[in-house]
């Protein structure tokens with residue numbers, strides 16, 4: 001781990017998780033109703049000539065992965081997957097400075113077990129569809145991408161990140177007092193290896209772009225204004241490979257990881273619900289939400 005990454009972790013952790021007395025009422029209220037607009041959270045541009053679609057995530061303020069967002073995302077993905085003319089997908093963000101802030105914390109805070117289960121099923125669905133996609137998938141990461149945002153990028157075949165030192169990417173779940181599930185961990189380990197994953201997950205490391213490139217979490221850095229043209233150029237190279245050979249190879253590499261979740265889906269949902277609804281975990285999430293709010297004051 002670089003010194004810079006270590007310093008960021010220490011700063012993020014300090015005072016993160018305050019302790020409440022038994023039975024003490026939490027002092028702040030959080031709105032449970034953000035992002036409930038009916039405007040599309042995803043905009044898809046498909047070019048039938050090139051066979052490439054670009055998915056723009058446009059859910060203000062930070063493209064957090066709410067149940068609505070995930071549902072729309074999966075429907076969009078399924079439509080493209082079924083269109084035989086669509087061979088490649090680039091995923092990017094229309095929101096300034098953020099690719100995706102990861103799972104919507106408000107979906108995990110103060111929700112019923114049933115609702116948590118429904119939400120988690122949608123998170124699984126997004127991962128299964130994207131990690132198992134027959135299309136060539138490229139993440140054009142034009143902003144910060146913590147936790148579930150990083151997972152989304154990791155499920156793609158190739159990652160290009162904007163070379164902007166303010167942006168960070170990583171599976172930082174432990175900083176929130178929560179645990180990245182086995183399939184988040186597997187996806188990261190398949191990309192950067194066991195040892196790097198072990199350190200990154202325990203410490204909740206968020207890497208800046210050059211650190212992310214160094215550990216292999218992203219494949220390429222480009223100036224932010226060139227991110228879509230770089231993704232298109234890379235896509236052209238990948239499109240030159242015959243689809244069937246590439247798809248079988250991709251499936252061979254990813255199938256064991258996908259099978260592990262597919263055969264444990266219900267248990268994984270139950271694990272998540274039991275874990276996230278624990279009092280102590282709800283308190284950790286609350287503390288984290290407070291920190292996000294305080295950033296502004």
Ligand SMILES: CC/C=C\C/C=C\C/C=C\CCC/C=C/C(=O)SCCNC(=O)CCNC(=O)[C@H](O)C(C)(C)COP(=O)(O)OP(=O)(O)OC[C@H]1O[C@@H](n2cnc3c(N)ncnc32)[C@H](O)[C@@H]1OP(=O)(O)O
Pocket residue numbers: 061062064097098100101102103104105106144146147148149172173176178179180181271272275276292293295296
């Ligand atoms: C025994 C157990 C075994 C196994 C475990 C079993 C199950 C597993 C259990 C749990 C697994 C859960 C896995 C979780 C994955 C996740 O993805 S959790 C989410 C993690 N995300 C983050 O930590 C990101 C937090 N956000 C940021 O760092 C920053 O917002 C940003 C860098 C993305 C952007 O910074 P800014 O541009 O400066 O924007 P602001 O910070 O001002 O934010 C604007 C606005 O958005 C709200 N917000 C930010 N992130 C989220 C989010 N993820 N969800 C909901 N809301 C978010 C933020 O509060 C601000 O709100 P307002 O103040 O404007 O109302």
